[in-house]
Amino acid sequence: MTFHIGDRIELAGFGKVSVEDTPEDLQNKTDNDADIVLKNALVVDSTGVYPADVSISDGVIVSVGTSQNAMKTYDADGYVLTAGRIFTGKVSEAGNAEELLFSGYSTAIFELDCGRERVAEVLMEKNSLPVNLGFIPSADSCRCFVSDDFCPVLDRGSHTDFEGENSDIMRRIAEQTILPAFRCGISSHVGTIEVGKLADLFLWRPEEFFRKPAKIFKSGRLVFDSTLTDRRDIVYSLLSCSTEWGVRNPCAFFTSVGAAKGYLGRRMGCERNVIAVEG
Incomplete structure (x- = not known):
């Protein structure tokens, strides 16, 4: 059709x-x-x-x-x-994180308490997920010391005006894509x-x-x-097909400019595309 x-x-x-x-x-x-x-x-x-x-x-x-x-x-x-849709929230709110990709999510920005140890802990746990990853400080965390490892939380893009017959679906799509991208400072890359x-x-x-x-x-x-197979495990095989792709994993890791240039960026650069978020 x-x-x-x-x-x-x-x-x-x-x-x-x-x-x-x-x-x-x-x-x-x-x-x-x-x-x-x-x-x-x-x-x-x-x-x-x-x-x-x-x-x-x-x-x-x-x-x-x-x-x-x-x-x-x-x-x-x-x-x-x-x-791709963009998930933002606490790790516990993601439910079965393995289902994110098959629910249309390409990016997960997890809200964490401030601190490098917490970032490293969750990153080790979630690094195998076939989605882009990033972190923002949680609303109830201590904001007096925001770690360099976190993406910025921005106020711009909190609302968008839509007109015309398709305004309702455009608004509903925006709420799951570009608006969370604005909030997390990644709208230049996804959304x-x-x-x-x-x-x-x-x-x-x-x-x-x-x-x-x-x-x-x-x-x-x-x-x-799905026209070839409904097997979901093939996603992991294709993501790590080093014989066909120059980068082992096509998923991105969003972090701050400072963290991208530091140890975390160098460490993640071996596995993911590290993207420095400015904001």
Whole structure:
């Protein structure tokens, strides 16, 4: 089923949405060939609801809305494409953390009490999770000594105004993606399907939207494809396939500029992409 401008699509749990044109400020195209292109997807995002081709190179989105040559093409016709959701909260609130990825979450920012020992303890415990990781100080922690290991907690982006027929779904998507990204200081890297952001992408069938992903891309790698197998353990195998990928694990570790340059950054850089968050 190909999506066309003007169509009304029923999404499970969200009702009907109207397919719109790609926003002009998102229509980007690079001159060079991409590594991967997802063709004919229906993007459902806080930026809008629109059909688009999404091109990826080096694990990052390089174009949205325009067709581009690529070494590998995935046909996303009939699928809904979203950016990964962002979990923020205490470790105990994450429930079965193994389920995060298969619930559409690509990033988990855990709220912890301040202190390097606590960060190191949880990091050792959660480092095997196939999601981006980061930490922010918990609301009830002592704020008089915020460790360098924590991402900043920011006030900007606490609300976003949406207009038009799809304003409700855009707002609901934003609450689970770009708004927590703003709060945690990582909105330059995750939260929407835009050029320059990590290609942490989920393809859903409309009738299973936000319930059961059909395909999962982590930093541009296809790590799960339900059309081939429902086995979830294959995700870990693909994440650590060193013969095909230059970096062993495509998941990111978000931390402060100081921590990224210090011991923690050097230690994590052997396993994850370390991204220094400024804020």
